[in-house]
Amino acid sequence: ILNVEQSPQSLHVQEGDSTNFTCSFPSSNFYALHWYRWETAKSPEALFVMTLNGDEKKKGRISATLNTKEGYSYLYIKGSQPEDSATYLCVFNQAGTALIFGKGTTLSVSS
Amino acid sequence: GAGVSQSPSNKVTEKGKDVELRCDPISGHTALYWYRQSLGQGLEFLIYFQGNSAPDKSGLPSDRFSAERTGGSVSTLTIQRTQQEDSAVYLCASSLATGVRHSPLHFGNGTRLTVT
Numbered sequence: 001i002l003n004v005e006q007s008p009q010s011l012h013v014q015e016g017d018s019t020n021f022t023c024s025f026p027s028s029n030f031y032a033l034h035w036y037r038w039e040t041a042k043s044p045e046a047l048f049v050m051t052l053n054g055d056e057k058k059k060g061r062i063s064a065t066l067n068t069k070e071g072y073s074y075l076y077i078k079g080s081q082p083e084d085s086a087t088y089l090c091v092f093n094q095a096g097t098a099l100i101f102g103k104g105t106t107l108s109v110s111s
Numbered sequence: 112g113a114g115v116s117q118s119p120s121n122k123v124t125e126k127g128k129d130v131e132l133r134c135d136p137i138s139g140h141t142a143l144y145w146y147r148q149s150l151g152q153g154l155e156f157l158i159y160f161q162g163n164s165a166p167d168k169s170g171l172p173s174d175r176f177s178a179e180r181t182g183g184s185v186s187t188l189t190i191q192r193t194q195q196e197d198s199a200v201y202l203c204a205s206s207l208a209t210g211v212r213h214s215p216l217h218f219g220n221g222t223r224l225t226v227t
Contacts, residue, residue, distance in 0.1 A: 044216070
């Protein structure tokens with residue numbers, strides 16, 4: 001059974017703090033890794049699609065790195081704002097299989 | 112609209128009744144996925160359609176669940192003889208034919224199903 005682990009499960013930070021989360025996935029037959037942001041009462045929204053070992057992607061204050069050989073990806077948020085409060089989902093795609101979602105990291109940012 | 116559309120947005124049904132959930136993907140997206148999120152759980156894969164290929168039904172939890180996709184577009188997820196454990200948010204997502212290696216998923220707003 002393929003497993004995608006996200007840590008921490010939840011996180012509470014103060015406005016202005018920088019933070020990061022981890023997604024761990026099987027390192028064999030890697031195909032793609034996605035990050036999504038899921039705000040309450042909304043549908044998940046794509047942040048990044050990552051396909052190559054060593055990929056680094058950035059969107060505003062949010063960035064992500066990918067290590068396919070060791071099976072992990074980090075998501076970083078610099079200078080967290082209250083509007084960053086959401087659940088961040090990691091989605092792993094191994095060649096020939098359906099997408100597998102992690103359970104998410106729920107971030108809460110206090111002003 | 113240009114996004115993935117799901118209906119109904121909320122459904123309350125009595126245990127034992129059948130329900131149908133509908134998903135209208137983005138035009139041109141040939142890949143369509145159904146997921147559900149039960150209370151306190153992560154997203155659980157249910158079924159995946161890709162073009163005219165046979166669907167991947169490996170995530171359907173029981174034979175009470177079925178899904179079809181007519182004309183390569185609209186999809187219907189049917190749950191027969193609903194049980195309380197079927198209560199969840201059912202999400203539909205679509206992506207381009209080139210698959211998820213380069214194309215992210217676009218999600219609908221979900222259907223919240225409550226079985227009483």
